[in-house]
Amino acid sequence: MAFSKYFYGVILLCQVSFPASEAATTCREVTVNNTYSCEGLGLTEVPESLPFTTETLDFSFNILSALYSFTFSSLGKLVYLDLTRCQINWVFEEAFQSNPNLQTIVLVGNQLMYLADTAFAGPISLKHLFLTQTGLTCLMFVPMHNLDDLETLDIGSNPISAMQLPDSFPIKNLRYLDFQLNGIENILAKDVEILRQVTNLSLSLKGNSIKYIEPKAFYSNNFFSLNFAGCANMVDISVILAGLMGVSTHILKLGTFEDVHGVSEITSNMLQGLCNISVAELSLENMNFNDFSASTFQCMTRLQKLDLTRSNINFFPPDIENMSLLTELILNQNKFNNLCDINLASFSFLTHLHVNRNFESLQMGSGCLVKLLQLQYLDLSDSGIKSSNCCSSELKGLSNLKHLNLSNNDMLSLQDLAFPENSKLEILDFSCTHLQTSKSPFVNLQLLRALNLSQTSIDTNNQHLLQGLPNLTILDFKENRFLFDTIQNDNLFQFVPNLEVLILSSCELKFIGHQAFHMLKKLKHVDLSYNSLTTFSSNAFINTMYLNFAVNSIQIIPQEMVNNIPDNSIINLSHNPLDCSCSNIGFISWYKQNINKIEDPEDTMCGTPRAVEGTKLSALMISCGMSTEVILIIVLIVLLLIIATIFVIKCFLKKRYLSI
Amino acid sequence: MNIFTTAVSAFFLFYVLESKEWPMHTICREPDLEWYYRSCDPLQDIGVSIEPCSKSLLETTYVKIALLLRRDFKWLTAKLNVFIQSLKVFSYSYSLCEPTSAYYTFCGRRKGELVYFEGPVKFGIQTIPQGEYNVSLELFNEDNYNIGCANITLISR
Structure with a gap:
């Protein structure tokens, strides 16, 4: 149907x-x-x-x-x-x-x-x-x-309706065989026998409402990936697993989908069949566990990666054992109240942990991650986290952590030396999370390369905020406010001398001090778009290769400012009300000669005077002062006058001499 | 089911030769509520049915969408904007598909395939307050290509 x-x-x-369109044919x-x-x-x-x-x-x-x-x-x-x-x-x-x-x-x-x-x-x-x-x-x-x-x-x-692979089926080089969303209900061993000769195959039967697979139908097959997601809606998952008995695969997907109706319940018993399958990465997305307990994991001891996204889980039993091979655990979109509810002591060999978009407001707890000595990547984004004294106890023990994502959370208050045990951090993302900070929260993060502080309402008056980050190369400061909408010469960027990328877009900036970035000798990419700047200053960016001043209020640009711009750099001045009168002629001439340095010339237009408003700067015709033709005519007239005078004098003298 | 089929067939069989704009479709018309929509995709029309036609969207609403893909997608983001008299009153963005996590069977579809979704959706709105609303619904892929686009008009009395 x-x-x-x-x-x-x-x-x-x-x-x-x-x-009907008039598009070209x-x-x-x-x-x-x-x-x-x-x-x-x-x-x-x-x-x-x-x-x-x-x-x-x-x-x-x-x-x-x-x-x-x-x-x-x-x-x-x-x-x-x-x-x-x-x-x-x-x-x-x-x-x-x-x-x-x-x-x-x-x-x-x-x-x-x-x-x-x-x-x-x-x-x-x-x-x-x-x-x-x-x-x-x-x-x-x-x-x-x-x-x-x-x-x-x-x-x-x-x-x-049937996966009957003929004897002539091309198997010699087959890598991807996709039968997803067909009407296959029964799979018999003889139908798929020919696949035994294929290794490293990715086979998808996703979304077929399977009623029966002959036990051991795929026995001794070596797959790279097997996708049976959304297949167990008429029968329980044990039927699928029985059919896969004796199979070896790197990836196995067994979850289901929101738009597949039928059974999504799963019990530990149903998963017993996993003991007879060799699998490294298992996905059980969108399933509901009826008896989530240590026995659920009984046949998962050889797993390297486990994905339990959207599985309605709110706790992990504390007595899970033998998960020493598991290095990646994905628990996105579940219902945990506290990180400690995951009982991560059972997963002490994890290198990657994902707990994002948690459906409840997640508390980070204290020492919940302490056993994860190998953890390198932690994603706790978009999980409603509030913490008033972050993060020394919350991230205790994570001495190998390199990448921490705390973006899109509610509010974090960072204490001084907020990451005392995480000195190997390289990437830190707080974007869209309200941040309150003490004087120098990042003081020990010598290896930090990228810091995202966009939309954090961070206190930009704190001159010591970025203290202790000698290797920071990328800093995103988008949508934060500065006092008097000004970046003073003396500012918080003095502690990050190796910065290469600085994003200050949408900060409502009106003025930047001429010496504001003089410490940042390595700056290569600066984004100052969507501000209210009225002056273009290139003095602050000597070696910068990319300068974005789009959507500001710049009218006149002194020629000496653009003369400083290095040959191979790109600047964006689009959506500024640029003055196209003779008072800006120096810049306009430079612009026309250096159009290859301009990003988005289509939107770089005149703002004043009214007569040329909206004209592309590249198409502007302007003449200021006397033109060459006028000068030529004047020179000619002067020359003629001189010749005429000489002639008159000559004639006059001739007459005089003749009369003598 | 029959009502849906008729509604979907009705506009798919439409032949529009001269106009640059797709025709306005009626989702439902009751004394207290009217829903209309128009495809804002320059290349193609889109099929949308919603049932029941009720001001209360608290209970499960059955939604049917048919959409032909002009591009592949691994990521799919839905962006919803609600306007009252050109004033934006509500904005919402939601990720429907991600390369690592597939919530729906249609995730990962290729150019040329038909995406057909039929199922219950919970809006969680007690009742639609009186007024005329303009809703813009857009679907984007990972390259920010507009996969689907509809302008919906909703009149609640």
Whole structure:
């Protein structure tokens, strides 16, 4: 029923015509003589204008109805051909016979009614075939002739009801086999027997409502990835696991989806089958655990990574054992009240821990992470965290922590020396979390490279805020306020002499002291956009390669300021009310000669005088003072006068002498 | 189900040749509530059905959306803006799909595929206060490409 509705939708969409547009009907050249896009041009044949050398052709959203041996005969060098939604119903014999180099054919969204036995004959080594949403009801419909080198076969979102892989199925180089969202209900061992000869395959059966898999159907298979997410909605997950008995896979996905109806309950008993499968990374997203206990983890002792996103978990039992191989634990979107409820002592070998978007306001507790000596990455973002005296007890024991994300939380009050045991921190993100700080919270973070303090309402008057960060190279200060909307010459940036990237956009800044950044000799990228600056000052940024002054209130720029700008730097002055009168002629002349240094010249326009408001600076015609023509005429007149005077004097003298 | 099918078919079968704007669709029309929408995607129309047609959105509402993809997506973000007389009164952004975490089966779809969602959605609104609301709903992928776009008008009496 669901599929009939689904395909009804597909068929209806095929009939949609788009509003008439006056868009060009010539294909767009992406790279000369090689890559062309004819997407959505309503073409009914391949244009003759495409060169024979074309290797990549996007011909999606056109109207072809049938592919014949001559359809692409003019494009002998084709490697990649995208025929997405071209209303193709018929693919006749040797449709690609003139394209020996063809490696990829995309037929997504065409209602295929006939594929000739030799439809894919021609290409020497066809590697990727996409047949998603093509209405295929049976795999036998796809001719296996000349598919021997196939690496990718995507037949997702079709109404295929059986995964009966024929003996001729191309397995030699197969890497990705995608059967997602079909109508496969039963999988028998003989149907998939041929896959035993393939190693490192990624197989997706996501979203098939499986009722039965023959136990050991995939026995002794070596997969890279197996996706059975959303498959256990009619039966419980133990049926799937029984079918996978004896399998070895790096990744196994067994969760479900919000839009898959049916069973999402899971018990420890159902997971017993995991003991018979060799798996390194397991995902159980969106499942509900009925009896979440130590026995849930009984068959997970060989796991390296476990994803329990959105699993309605609010505590971890304290007696989980033998998880010494687990290095990454993902617990996003759960319901923990306190980090200590995770009982992380059982997971002391973790290097990565994710607890973001927790549905309850998360308390960081005290010493909850103390056993995680190996932890390098901790994500506690967007979890409603409030802490009035952060973070020495909260992050106790994390001596190897390199990356800490506390962004999008409620409020953190950072004490002096807030991270006494985390001196290996390299990246620290507090963006969108209200911060109150003592004098020098980061004083011991010698290795810190990146600090995000955007939208934190941090006290920018505290001149010692950044003390102790000698290696800081990236500082994001976006959307914070400074006293009097001014960065004084004497400011908090003096403690970060190695800063290379500084973001001060949307800080409502009106003025920056000329010496404000004189300590920052290595500054390469400065973003001062979306402020209220009226002066452009380049003195402060001697070696800066990128300067963004977009969306400010700059009118006049003295020429000596732009003369200092190094040759290979880029500046953005767009959306400023630049003065285009003769009082700014020095800058305007420089601008026209240095247009290669300008970012976004399309939006760099005159603000005054009114007559030229909105004119692009690059297109401005302006003349100030006397023009060369006027000067030439004056010089000529003067010369003529001199000659005339000499002539008159000569005549006068001649007369005098004659009269003597 | 039949009402939905009819509604979706009705506009999909529309042939619009000369206009630059997609036609206005009626989601529902009751004495106290009217819903309309128009696709703001220059390339294609979009199908939306909502049931029941009630001012109270506290209980589960059944939503149906059909959308053809012009681009692949791994990330999918929905951005919702509500305006009363051109004044923005509410803004909301929500991540529907991420490369590492798939909440819906349609996450990770490719260009040319049809995204078809049919299911219960909880809005959690007691009752829609009287007034005329303009709602802009946009879906973006990881490259900030506009995957889907609808302008919705909601009149509550």
